Amino acid sequence: MFVPNSNAFPEKSSNAIADPQLQEALGLLRVQSIPNRLKAVDKLPEFEALRDRARDLKDHILGHLDQYLLQFEEQVKLSGGEVHWCSDAESARQTILRLCREAGAKTVTKGKTMIGEEISINDFLSENGIEPVETDLGEYIIQLRKETPSHIIGPAIHVTKRQVEQTFREHHTDLEPARSLEDPNALMAEARAKLRDRYFEADVGITGANFFIAETGSTVIVTNEGNGDLTQTLPKMHIALTSIEKVVPTLDDAMTLLRVLPRSATGQELSVYVTFSTGPRRQTDPDGPKAFHVVLLDNGRSGYLGGPMQEMLRCIRCGACMDHCPVYHAVGGHAYGWVYPGPIGSILTPALVGVENAKHLPHASSLCGRCESVCPVRIPIPKLLRHWREEEFTRGITPAVQRSGLGLWAWFAKHPALYRFAARWGTRLLRLIADGRGSVSVLPLAGGWTKHRDFPAPQGKTFHDQWRAQRSTGGAK
Amino acid sequence: MSTDRDRMLATIRAGVSRSNTKGAPKPGPLVPERGQQTGRALVELFRKQAEAAAATVVEVARAEDVPAAVADYLRGRNLPPQIRLSPDARVNALDWKSQPLLETSTGASDGHDLASVTPVLAGVAETGTLMVHSGAATPNTLHFLPETHIAVVYADELVGTYEEGWKALRAQRAGDLSKGAMPRTVSFVTGPSRSADIGKILLMGAHGPKRLHVIMVDAKRPRH
Numbered sequence: 001m002f003v004p005n006s007n008a009f010p011e012k013s014s015n016a017i018a019d020p021q022l023q024e025a026l027g028l029l030r031v032q033s034i035p036n037r038l039k040a041v042d043k044l045p046e047f048e049a050l051r052d053r054a055r056d057l058k059d060h061i062l063g064h065l066d067q068y069l070l071q072f073e074e075q076v077k078l079s080g081g082e083v084h085w086c087s088d089a090e091s092a093r094q095t096i097l098r099l100c101r102e103a104g105a106k107t108v109t110k111g112k113t114m115i116g117e118e119i120s121i122n123d124f125l126s127e128n129g130i131e132p133v134e135t136d137l138g139e140y141i142i143q144l145r146k147e148t149p150s151h152i153i154g155p156a157i158h159v160t161k162r163q164v165e166q167t168f169r170e171h172h173t174d175l176e177p178a179r180s181l182e183d184p185n186a187l188m189a190e191a192r193a194k195l196r197d198r199y200f201e202a203d204v205g206i207t208g209a210n211f212f213i214a215e216t217g218s219t220v221i222v223t224n225e226g227n228g229d230l231t232q233t234l235p236k237m238h239i240a241l242t243s244i245e246k247v248v249p250t251l252d253d254a255m256t257l258l259r260v261l262p263r264s265a266t267g268q269e270l271s272v273y274v275t276f277s278t279g280p281r282r283q284t285d286p287d288g289p290k291a292f293h294v295v296l297l298d299n300g301r302s303g304y305l306g307g308p309m310q311e312m313l314r315c316i317r318c319g320a321c322m323d324h325c326p327v328y329h330a331v332g333g334h335a336y337g338w339v340y341p342g343p344i345g346s347i348l349t350p351a352l353v354g355v356e357n358a359k360h361l362p363h364a365s366s367l368c369g370r371c372e373s374v375c376p377v378r379i380p381i382p383k384l385l386r387h388w389r390e391e392e393f394t395r396g397i398t399p400a401v402q403r404s405g406l407g408l409w410a411w412f413a414k415h416p417a418l419y420r421f422a423a424r425w426g427t428r429l430l431r432l433i434a435d436g437r438g439s440v441s442v443l444p445l446a447g448g449w450t451k452h453r454d455f456p457a458p459q460g461k462t463f464h465d466q467w468r469a470q471r472s473t474g475g476a477k
Numbered sequence: 478m479s480t481d482r483d484r485m486l487a488t489i490r491a492g493v494s495r496s497n498t499k500g501a502p503k504p505g506p507l508v509p510e511r512g513q514q515t516g517r518a519l520v521e522l523f524r525k526q527a528e529a530a531a532a533t534v535v536e537v538a539r540a541e542d543v544p545a546a547v548a549d550y551l552r553g554r555n556l557p558p559q560i561r562l563s564p565d566a567r568v569n570a571l572d573w574k575s576q577p578l579l580e581t582s583t584g585a586s587d588g589h590d591l592a593s594v595t596p597v598l599a600g601v602a603e604t605g606t607l608m609v610h611s612g613a614a615t616p617n618t619l620h621f622l623p624e625t626h627i628a629v630v631y632a633d634e635l636v637g638t639y640e641e642g643w644k645a646l647r648a649q650r651a652g653d654l655s656k657g658a659m660p661r662t663v664s665f666v667t668g669p670s671r672s673a674d675i676g677k678i679l680l681m682g683a684h685g686p687k688r689l690h691v692i693m694v695d696a697k698r699p700r701h
């Protein structure tokens with residue numbers, strides 16, 4: 001089971017920083033993702049205006065959510081499919097198991113679905129005698145390695161090419177052990193060949209849905225490999241897993257989101273395959289599944305509508321926030337301890353598993369704001385992180401050292417004369433410790449901080465002193 | 478006993494009613510200028526964008542030239558001269574006998590076909606994208622299973638923007654795609670299959686077609 005383990009963030013992030021293979025993998029992310037997005041954005045003059053539209057469209061949707069969900073359900077019925085409302089993970093798991101049993105399923109192929117991760121569907125199906133087979137290359141790699149995804153777009157982003165080679169040699173034992181896998185194309189060809197037969201053997205295909213359309217009752221997947229399309233076309237039943245906030249009013253509205261999603265996610269103008277699926281095989285269709293089901297998960301999301309965290313429900317899962325986050329760059333996705341890593345994960349995880357179970361995540365940010373600056377639907381991520389910090393403080397979740405530190409600071413702040421006195425002597429003391437070197441390498445009570453970098457010593461007088469001096473000489477009006 | 482559906486709808490309604498986005502207006506469409514072209518500029522844009530997505534493109538003057546263009550393409554890449562055709566007049570009715578070396582068959586794919594030749598619903602110039610859909614005459618398996626997908630785009634199927642693509646489909650279905658009028662699948666295909674899941678290296682040909690070849694016909698689609 002993908003049990004949330006986000007409270008282990010401090011230990012996990014320390015281990016991540018000390019892991020050379022992970023750091024090699026993350027290094028590639030840093031140098032590729034940022035310029036890729038920028039190139040795509042530069043090619044489309046309307047990109048910033050489209051972000052505004054995407055934000056406004058999502059706000060409109062969240063302000064009419066009940067209406068669009070009901071319209072979607074009606075349209076799915078009219079096209080011969082069925083919608084299953086599932087308020088929590090357990091309800092979704094039971095629904096999927098029941099559907100798989102109806103189809104007499106022994107094996108299930110899967111396209112990439114973060115909702116599937118959220119409800120730990122693979123382990124659950126395995127426990128119940130149904131074999132889940134991941135078909136997205138990244139998901140396939142981590143399924144063999146018995147790992148969880150570390151990025152919402154590139155689930156195996158933490159795995160190096162060399163490690164993929166090792167994994168394939170360990171698991172594809174029917175193949176010639178001396179075969180060359182030096183060329184990464186050979187690795188992909190091997191995975192392609194291995195998975196080809198599995199598509200045809202599977203009784204049920206489970207995919208996610210990036211969006212679903214109220215106008216037509218369609219679910220939408222966005223992929224580059226084509227595995228999602230084979231997953232939903234070849235078995236006799238297609239189950240799409242999605243969550244309530246992903247509904248979009250019309251086909252044309254979806255294109256607004258599709259103009260910002262791939263550019264933000266992978267720097268592509270459009271992902272290779274964007275497929276709208278509506279209902280089961282028609283009477284005259286020569287191929288396609290005979291049954292079409294949509295599992296609509298809530299899992300606590302609806303409780304955030306109309307509250308201070310509502311804006312997080314605008315997220316379209318592009319991953320740009322993690323691609324641009326200095327904290328994610330340093331520690332990777334596993335440190336965050338659950339399905340959604342990076343800045344958006346630091347907001348979603350406390351919301352979906354409880355802030356007491358993810359208390360470090362809202363602090364795993366310098367609030368530099370890069371995430372907000374690239375978010376295609378302009379989610380004010382730093383503001384929402386601050387909201388969780390406040391909530392932790394109010395509910396007494398914040399650790400005692402931080403609480404007393406903040407209390408001490410607040411006491412000084414309420415006594416301006418003392419504050420100025422302490423600040424003036426504090427800066428002098430720091431300058432003294434720095435001893436003309438401009439920075440301090442050992443700081444009492446902050447050894448954890450100075451262990452990895454020096455603390456810059458104050459260079460002049462305090463702000464208050466400078467302010468007073470400028471005012472008296474007429475320098476500032 | 479209340480169902481999951483009742484509970485979810487109740488919470489959603491309560492949330493919507495206190496939300497500051499309740500009744501927020503839907504923004505109007507913003508269609509990028511790039512795709513708003515006609516004539517030669519539209520063809521050039523489509524070609525440029527499709528090639529940027531690693532598809533290959535050739536132009537032919539007449540529908541009659543398509544079989545030779547298919548044979549040339551396969552020969553040029555040393556691929557076996559075997560093709561599986563969509564049972565659709567736009568490709569199936571062409572004179573394939575004119576290419577005696579080309580082995581043709583028609584219908585959905587069982588996974589053993591190396592190359593398919595299919596029509597499209599539309600070619601969308603803004604990103605060099607093909608819109609294809611499933612149906613009696615256009616099996617979906619032909620768009621995803623073969624290693625090589627060859628698509629034939631007639632001049633009047635080429636549009637500038639995604640919205641025009643949807644408009645073309647709506648026009649085929651009395652202007653309304655609701656109530657089951659949508660084909661089972663509509664796919665926007667931009668270039669051949671790929672993945673960057675192995676060490677962030679971009680590799681072509683993951684699970685779908687390894688090659689996507691577009692034959693653009695400078696003539697209107699045959700009526701049928």
